[in-house]
Amino acid sequence: MMLRRLLPLALLVLALLAPAALGAAPRASLTDSEDEVMCLECGTALNVSNSAVADQEREFIAELIAQGKSKQQVKAALVEEYGPRVLAEPSDDGFELTAWLVPLLAAAAALGLVAFTAGRWRRARPAAADAGDPALDVDDERRLDAELAAFDR
Amino acid sequence: MRSRAYLPVTIAAALLIGLLAYGLTSTGADTTLDAATASGERVAPPTQGSLPVLGGQGTGSLADYKGKVVLVNVWASWCEPCRDELPLIEKAHEMLAQRGGTVLGIDVKENSGAALEAIEEFGLSFPNLRDRDGGYVREWGQTGYPESYVIDRKGRVAAVRRLPVTQRWLDETLPPLLDEPA
Numbered sequence: 219m220m221l222r223r224l225l226p227l228a229l230l231v232l233a234l235l236a237p238a239a240l241g242a243a244p245r246a247s248l249t250d251s252e253d254e255v256m257c258l259e260c261g262t263a264l265n266v267s268n269s270a271v272a273d274q275e276r277e278f279i280a281e282l283i284a285q286g287k288s289k290q291q292v293k294a295a296l297v298e299e300y301g302p303r304v305l306a307e308p309s310d311d312g313f314e315l316t317a318w319l320v321p322l323l324a325a326a327a328a329l330g331l332v333a334f335t336a337g338r339w340r341r342a343r344p345a346a347a348d349a350g351d352p353a354l355d356v357d358d359e360r361r362l363d364a365e366l367a368a369f370d371r
Numbered sequence: 372m373r374s375r376a377y378l379p380v381t382i383a384a385a386l387l388i389g390l391l392a393y394g395l396t397s398t399g400a401d402t403t404l405d406a407a408t409a410s411g412e413r414v415a416p417p418t419q420g421s422l423p424v425l426g427g428q429g430t431g432s433l434a435d436y437k438g439k440v441v442l443v444n445v446w447a448s449w450c451e452p453c454r455d456e457l458p459l460i461e462k463a464h465e466m467l468a469q470r471g472g473t474v475l476g477i478d479v480k481e482n483s484g485a486a487l488e489a490i491e492e493f494g495l496s497f498p499n500l501r502d503r504d505g506g507y508v509r510e511w512g513q514t515g516y517p518e519s520y521v522i523d524r525k526g527r528v529a530a531v532r533r534l535p536v537t538q539r540w541l542d543e544t545l546p547p548l549l550d551e552p553a
Contacts, residue, residue, distance in 0.1 A: 258504055270449035271447075271481070273449070299482040300504060301504035304504065
């Protein structure tokens with residue numbers, strides 16, 4: 219009886235806590251972070267670097283993970299300690315800007331090419347359709363009329 | 372029609388080649404300082420920029436040591452040759468401090484916790500700045516670790532050492548500069 223009374227209350231508490239649990243930032247893991255962090259000395263991602271700098275960076279990340287930091291917090295701490303170049307994404311100035319611009323320009327060029335080709339194709343189709351429907355000669359027309367008339371009987 | 376298509380293709384190819392050429396030429400180390408100091412010339416430091424103070428607040432730069440002979444030492448605790456060199460650098464600082472000079476450490480590419488542990492481990496008493504991503508020392512044409520640059524009392528670069536220093540190199544380089552007037 220008592221349990222039956224407490225059940226709705228328990229469900230209510232669960233319903234209230236569930237969104238908070240789902241929204242909480244998950245704890246970071248070293249393997250998940252390594253491919254998004256650069257070894258500053260080797261210029262490669264941390265997961266393929268074996269240098270002393272990479273080892274120290276990994277140690278730093280492991281300490282943060284042990285403190286229960288989320289991936290975003292780990293990344294923020296890395297930028298604070300090592301600067302923005304520690305993240306495996308190009309900066310938005312200088313030569314590295316091309317890493318952002320080239321894919322965008324390539325995508326725009328591809329879209330433009332598709333639009334241009336599609337436009338030409340659409341213009342070419344009606345003309346082809348008109349050209350591909352020649353008129354029947356007099357004998358064929360007479361035969362067609364006769365056959366159609368036979369169907370009507 | 373065909374000649375109209377050639378123009379954008381030619382421009383795109385030229386841009387691509389230019390981009391590749393820039394990428395290739397911008398990665399080499401700058402040897403201007405080495406050439407100048409090897410010929411006995413003294414030149415202005417390649418950068419007057421400031422860096423965060425290691426284990427402290429605010430920033431510091433070479434300008435803070437105007438009138439002093441400064442031995443700039445590029446180091447990191449993850450670098451074994453740097454660790455081998457640090458006791459000699461500390462000894463040099465003790466000598467310089469008595470004669471109107473200082474060592475200025477530039478700790479490169481490491482978190483401040485690891486750097487501060489090394490400072491405690493080696494009992495370093497000289498000031499240190501943090502070059503978080505190595506951008507500052509790159510402007511000095513840095514090629515490896517450790518490296519040292521000597522600044523005279525007039526703020527000019529007088530010597531560059533792309534290897535660990537030796538007592539002999541320190542003895543030959545520092546005393547003549549300390550004897551010079553500001």
